Amino acid sequence: MKTKQILTEMLHIEFPLIMAPMFLVSNKEMLMAGMRNGIMAVFPSLNFRNDGELSNLLDELNNYHSQFPNGNYGANLIVQKTNPYYIKHLKICAEKKVPFYITSLGNPKEVIEAAHSYGAKVFCDVTNMAHAQKCADQNCDGFIAVGQGAGGHAGPNPLQVLIPALKEQFPNLPVVAAGGIVSGTGLLSVKVLGADGASIGTRFIVSKECKVNEAYKLAIIDAGMDDIVMTTKLSGSPCTVIATPEAQKMGYTQSWFEKFMSNNPRSKKWFKMLVQARGMKKLEESVLPNNYSKLWCAGKSAELITNVLTCEEIINQIKNEYSQKLKEIVNNSL
Numbered sequence: 507m508k509t510k511q512i513l514t515e516m517l518h519i520e521f522p523l524i525m526a527p528m529f530l531v532s533n534k535e536m537l538m539a540g541m542r543n544g545i546m547a548v549f550p551s552l553n554f555r556n557d558g559e560l561s562n563l564l565d566e567l568n569n570y571h572s573q574f575p576n577g578n579y580g581a582n583l584i585v586q587k588t589n590p591y592y593i594k595h596l597k598i599c600a601e602k603k604v605p606f607y608i609t610s611l612g613n614p615k616e617v618i619e620a621a622h623s624y625g626a627k628v629f630c631d632v633t634n635m636a637h638a639q640k641c642a643d644q645n646c647d648g649f650i651a652v653g654q655g656a657g658g659h660a661g662p663n664p665l666q667v668l669i670p671a672l673k674e675q676f677p678n679l680p681v682v683a684a685g686g687i688v689s690g691t692g693l694l695s696v697k698v699l700g701a702d703g704a705s706i707g708t709r710f711i712v713s714k715e716c717k718v719n720e721a722y723k724l725a726i727i728d729a730g731m732d733d734i735v736m737t738t739k740l741s742g743s744p745c746t747v748i749a750t751p752e753a754q755k756m757g758y759t760q761s762w763f764e765k766f767m768s769n770n771p772r773s774k775k776w777f778k779m780l781v782q783a784r785g786m787k788k789l790e791e792s793v794l795p796n797n798y799s800k801l802w803c804a805g806k807s808a809e810l811i812t813n814v815l816t817c818e819e820i821i822n823q824i825k826n827e828y829s830q831k832l833k834e835i836v837n838n839s840l
């Protein structure tokens with residue numbers, strides 16, 4: 507397998523792009539648009555928590571995939587003990603033979619075993635080499651390198667360091683770059699660093715198919731890179747949000763008591779669950795249509811986002827800009 511095609515061949519997609527999973531944001535219409543346009547579209551299973559919802563969605567996506575086989579879809583599972591839906595959702599996904607998984611925040615062992623039993627692939631979100639080594643030891647199929655400024659649980663390290671380091675240590679595993687990418691130039695830049703593709707989140711929030719309230723989309727359009735800050739208040743792990751008055755009021759760092767409870771072996775699990783449940787509720791109050799609280803998760807790529815487009819327009823812009831920039835670089839270097 508040629509290195510340059512490793513990702514598209516492995517994931518059965520036309521173009522090396524992932525529509526990133528986003529809590530409360532990813533929906534069926536966005537996923538289908540991604541599949542129709544030849545990319546990998548991934549959703550967090552937590553967006554489909556009501557009884558029967560996940561299973562019905564998977565039936566529809568499997569059916570859609572048979573009509574549009576140039577794209578593909580995957581599920582994202584938070585593989586932490588504090589996620590009460592983890593095992594239930596994994597079972598449903600495996601029964602429906604989900605072709606691709608992204609795991610986040612914990613040990614991906616069970617997902618990898620289940621997926622490999624029927625030939626599906628598993629990429630793990632990683633922000634550093636130690637976590638990447640643990641995932642590789644479990645036989646993962648690739649990495650999502652989550653760098654600084656990414657939407658959601660951003661990493662502490664720049665992609666310029668993380669990508670080459672992963673490629674050096676794991677030369678046979680594909681690496682997908684996540685964080686700060688909105689364009690074909692961005693995709694090209696991470697390919698130059700050695701990545702096999704890119705995963706894009708924040709740009710797709712500002713799409714016509716995305717059903718979050720308009721105020722959230724406008725806030726991303728208005729935000730510059732300095733308006734995006736990290737907070738540990740929402741989930742216990744560092745997460746990027748727009749610095750609205752609500753976010754400032756909530757605060758960006760946990761108190762000594764919260765830190766103590768999160769680290770104490772006796773209280774750790776239930777306290778983290780409490781923090782996460784509270785954070786989920788706060789986000790829900792801000793994201794859904796007709797809700798007017800303003801606690802919004804977004805990455806630093808908000809700086810570069812200036813308009814609402816359809817998912818198809820976003821993907822086509824990236825594809826066109828990517829080949830145009832590549833041609834320009836090749837021509838200029840001759």
Ligand SMILES: Cc1cc2nc3c(=O)[nH]c(=O)nc-3n(C[C@H](O)[C@H](O)[C@H](O)COP(=O)(O)O)c2cc1C
Nearest residue numbers: 526527528529550610656657658685686707708805
């Ligand atoms: C609103 C929002 C919600 C997110 N939710 C999840 C999630 O549920 N699971 C996950 O693995 N990553 C989640 N992420 C991270 C994305 O999957 C992806 O890594 C990130 O958006 C890439 O950075 P970018 O936003 O700069 O493109 C989320 C990101 C955003 C912006």
